[in-house]
Amino acid sequence: MEGYQKPGSKGLEKEPLNLPPVIFGTSGLGNLFVALDEDEKLNIVSECVRLSNGKVIFDSAGKYGAGLALKSLGECLRKLNIPQEKVVISNKLGWLRTELKTAEPTFEPGVWKNLKHDAIQNISYDGIIDCFEQGNELLGGYIPQMVSVHDPDEYINNAKDHHHAEKLYNDVLEAYDALHDLKAHGEVQSIGLGAKDWKIIRRIAGDIQLDWIMIANSMTIKSHPKELLDFIVEMEASGVYVINSAVFQSGFLVGSNYYDYRLIERGSSQNDALYKWRDHFFEKCNKFNVKPSEACVQFALNVPGVKSIALNTTNAARVQSNLGMLNANIPLEFWQELKINDLIEVDFVSWLRHETTTQD
Secondary structure (H helix, E strand, O other): OOOOHHHHHHHOOOOOOOOEEEEEOOOHHOOOOOOHHHHHHHHHHHHHHOOOOOOOEEEEEOOOOOOHHHHHHHHHHHHHHHHHHHEEEEEEEEEEEEEEEOOOOOOOOOOOOOOOOEEEOOHHHHHHHHHHHHHHHHHHHOOOOEEEEEEEHHOOOOOHHHHHHHHHHHHHHHHHHHHHHHHHHHOOOEEEEEEOOHHHHHHHHHHOOEEEEEEEEOOOOOOOHHHHHHHHHHHOOOOEEEEEEOOOOOOOOOOOOEEEEEEEOOOHHHHHHHHHHHHHHHHHHHHOOOOOHHHHHHHHHHHOEEEEEOOOOOOHHHHHHHHHHHHHHOHHHHHHHHHHOOOOOOOHHHHHHHOOOOOO
């Protein structure tokens, strides 16, 4: 944007991140797809803490359950007597909890269960500060060290025309001014971006100094365009920490009927193509005795340039098994057969051998 000065030029030092391979997502604490009772939420958080070496890392957002995930996370941490210095929280900002005036929330109907509040996007300088302060209140005293603007792609997609889109994009840039001011005053440690549309991440990264990015639903065993692969490598080379999220594409790749947070059914050419891919993928998993979830996790984490993945669960018993998927024994022949049968577009074996070239 002409005349715009990057917030990074304010002299802020980029904070090097040192995160574990798995970051614990908290959308389940916000009742994503299923309403959890308080005991199960406490068990989930307790397992995350127990199985973490050093600090435990949580990724959350005001959007998750209209703030319910933040509130539940803070309550669980207090019940477990976890001090602030033992936990790192990423709060993706941009959605503000509001009064629920309809039968179900308006922001993502059919996705979140048994919510008592709604949420609206609130992206601007003052809007992001409001989201930050509300998030801290919901967390009950825990302060997030990692902050970002959440879903700027959805915000800009609300534009009525090109002029309106540029105005909304400027709102996003002003929101980052707010985040950089928070960092300059020592209230947060690092600034990132979380979005489903990786191309808006690329655009914003050209205007804003970022410490980290979180790519959601875009870099999976099902979808991994070369253009995105190249962008991730560029981000790593520039010192931006890359986190891969939603690596099961809302659970569809492991058996759910939700794809990218949308319920899909057979019967249309687009949906039938997705089910056909999954049917063939499951056939290969069965042939080599590989769990689909293990294949998804190992693929997502071994993308050149990706440093961590975010995994969410609604079952405390799965926290340990999620971590175990990192070291699952998957034969090289499995990956080779996926490539031969055009189920993946890259030579994954070369990634495992630390080669960064991809094949079209």
